[in-house]
Amino acid sequence: MGPQVRMTELVRPARPQRALLRSPDPASSSPAGQAGPGRLLAAAGVAGELLITAGVLMLLFAGYELKVTDYRTAGAQHRLQQQLTRMWAATAPVPQPAGGSRPAGGSRPSGVSPPPVVRDGQGFAVIRIPRFGLSYHRVVVEGVSTTDLQLGPGHYPGTALPGQVGNTVISGHRTTYGHPFWDADTLRPGDAIDIKVRDRIYRYRVTASHTVDPGDVAVTDPVPGNPTATATRRLLTLTTCTPRFTAARRLIITAELSPHDLLAAPPGAA
DSSP states (O other), rough: OOOOOOOOOGOOOOOOOOHSSSSOHHHHHHHHHHOOOOOHHHHHHHHHEEEEEHHHEEEEEHIIIIIIIIHHHHHHHHHHHHHHHHHHTTTOOOOOOOTSSOOOTTTOSSSSSOOOOOBTTTTTEEEEEEOOOTTEEEEEEEOSSHHHHHOOEETTTTTTTTSSSHHHHHHHOOOSSTTTTTGGGGTTHHHTEEETTTTTTEEEHHHHHHHETTOOGGGGSSTTTTTOOOOOOOOEEEEESTTTTTSSSSEEEEEEEEEEEEOOOOOOOO
């Protein structure tokens, strides 16, 4: 017999482990790969915080536009009304002698008052619209610039003054700065729109409403839509943005003054 081989000498060569034969996973072995998902989550978190911050800022801005501007305009309207009351009291017509007493409030005066002398930003009339509530009244200022309309409804320069033959055009905000024409879309034919100038109330009656493009200025013509025609009627046009919270279109309310809707008013009070 040959030399004995001990069992401990018959050692099979170790098989290479599969784990060592596989290609290494770059996503799991490299530091950059291991940090990839973390970076994505961090970026998503930052983006979410930025969106939330932007949303909060937009809400604050909307609150400013809808509320703070209303408070500012309310204060301006209060000052304008006080100024107008003082001005009307100082220029009140001289009382007629005995036998020619003034007409009582609500009766018909003898005629249209001379047009007031106005300057940009100055209040010169008061508009009341019963459809908007018994307490609704706004001082109308001369001018339709951004600054003018922040004070209240503005009379379009160059158009007829209240009571005159032609087209009296008054513009106002729909949503901000007191939103004087917020409910303009609720006006219906026959509704009254009262415009007081000193001792006269011109009661216009709504005839129609429609929408136009922002650049359509034909609605301001003495005869709307016909710039070459001669005016023979006393018209009123209200303009405002539509729909609410946008400036995409203009809502146009048309009205007309009839002779029997010319009323007297107590002098002095705006």
